[in-house]
Amino acid sequence: MKRKLFIARKLPEEVVAPLREKFEVRMWDEAEKQIPEKVLLEEARQVDALWTTITENVTRQLIEASPNLKVVSNLAVGFNNIDLEAAKEHGVIVTNTPDVLTETTADLAFALLLASARRITEAEQTVRNGEWTSWSATQLTGMDVFGATLGVIGMGRIGEAAARRAAGFNMRVLYHNRTRKLESEKRYGFEYASKDILLKEADFVLIFAPLTPETKNMIGEQELAKMKETAVLINVARGGIVDEEALYNALKDGTIWGAGLDVFEVEPVPMDHPLLTLSNVTVLPHIGSASIRTRLAMMNMNVQAMTDVLEGREPKNRVV
Numbered sequence: 168m169k170r171k172l173f174i175a176r177k178l179p180e181e182v183v184a185p186l187r188e189k190f191e192v193r194m195w196d197e198a199e200k201q202i203p204e205k206v207l208l209e210e211a212r213q214v215d216a217l218w219t220t221i222t223e224n225v226t227r228q229l230i231e232a233s234p235n236l237k238v239v240s241n242l243a244v245g246f247n248n249i250d251l252e253a254a255k256e257h258g259v260i261v262t263n264t265p266d267v268l269t270e271t272t273a274d275l276a277f278a279l280l281l282a283s284a285r286r287i288t289e290a291e292q293t294v295r296n297g298e299w300t301s302w303s304a305t306q307l308t309g310m311d312v313f314g315a316t317l318g319v320i321g322m323g324r325i326g327e328a329a330a331r332r333a334a335g336f337n338m339r340v341l342y343h344n345r346t347r348k349l350e351s352e353k354r355y356g357f358e359y360a361s362k363d364i365l366l367k368e369a370d371f372v373l374i375f376a377p378l379t380p381e382t383k384n385m386i387g388e389q390e391l392a393k394m395k396e397t398a399v400l401i402n403v404a405r406g407g408i409v410d411e412e413a414l415y416n417a418l419k420d421g422t423i424w425g426a427g428l429d430v431f432e433v434e435p436v437p438m439d440h441p442l443l444t445l446s447n448v449t450v451l452p453h454i455g456s457a458s459i460r461t462r463l464a465m466m467n468m469n470v471q472a473m474t475d476v477l478e479g480r481e482p483k484n485r486v487v
């Protein structure tokens with residue numbers, strides 16, 4: 168009897184093929200549509216392995232209703248969509264995709280930082296909308312990145328990779344974590360700072376902490392009020408870490424100058440979201456790790472991890 172595996176998103180057939188040779192594989196096959204929760208529950212109930220992405224919630228209810236489930240492999244480094252406690256209690260292994268996406272996501276964070284600072288999307292729209300009627304000394308002026316201070320909250324793999332890019336822009340780098348990274352301080356000259364000092368001194372605040380109960384709404388009204396009026400907030404980590412209502416107010420009343428967001432509390436972000444009415448926010452549809460090579464590496468990592476578990480080996484990148 169072949170082991171059963173369910174893939175909760177439509178993924179490329181060439182990546183899935185090796186799994187089909189060994190296991191009985193079913194896949195949600197509506198490319199543009201997320202699997203309804205009820206269908207996910209029903210599919211998970213029958214399988215040994217579940218391949219998820221950031222958009223599927225692996226709840227306690229799902230885990231408890233899936234007696235054969237041995238592994239959940241998440242196509243992401245973040246795993247806030249998975250109830251780890253329930254997985255641990257029920258002996259379900261959870262794996263993720265760290266490292267292979269680090270540099271790609273750091274590239275995107277820096278691209279968003281530059282785009283937000285220099286109003287790139289606004290500028291492009293000006294050209295495309297036929298509003299580039301003449302040159303002006305004050306049109307679309309933004310903030311300098313070169314020589315500015317970058318503050319990274321969540322100086323892990325990706326935070327540090329983004330901070331390394333700042334060296335090329337002659338930036339001072341402050342960071343805040345729960346633990347200091349003395350080796351990186353020595354090697355790259357990064358400076359550890361309390362969250363308050365970082366918020367006060369940074370020209371660009373970049374969030375790269377995971378979404379946890381502790382980081383939920385970590386950047387709210389009080390934190391935004393501590394930032395410079397000229398500062399830009401960049402969030403490529405998770406919606407939910409930044410209080411979106413407080414951010415909207417801060418951007419609208421000039422408490423901070425701008426923001427760049429790749430992630431939102433609810434994704435896809437609803438079209439009537441107040442943040443979308445503001446021109447000083449640059450928005451992206453959660454594309455941090457979206458390069459062709461990196462997405463392939465992430466998917467292959469999931470394939471290997473599920474195969475390892477189903478064939479009785481310890482997988483790499485085990486979260487629990």
Ligand code: NAP
Nearest residue numbers: 245272321322323324325344345346376377403404455456
């Ligand atoms: P990581 O290496 O685990 O780094 C996370 C860092 O956050 C750690 O250094 C950790 O340090 C710090 N941290 C945790 N809790 C904190 C807190 N309460 N206050 C301050 N710092 C805290 O993870 P990573 O690989 O860099 O990924 C980071 C996150 O990026 C992921 O969890 C994911 O949500 C997000 N991400 C988004 C995209 C995208 O497409 N937009 C792509 C990849 C990743 P301490 O434990 O010392 O505090």
Ligand code: GLV
Nearest residue numbers: 221242243244245
């Ligand atoms: C993407 O958001 C990830 O966590 O990898």
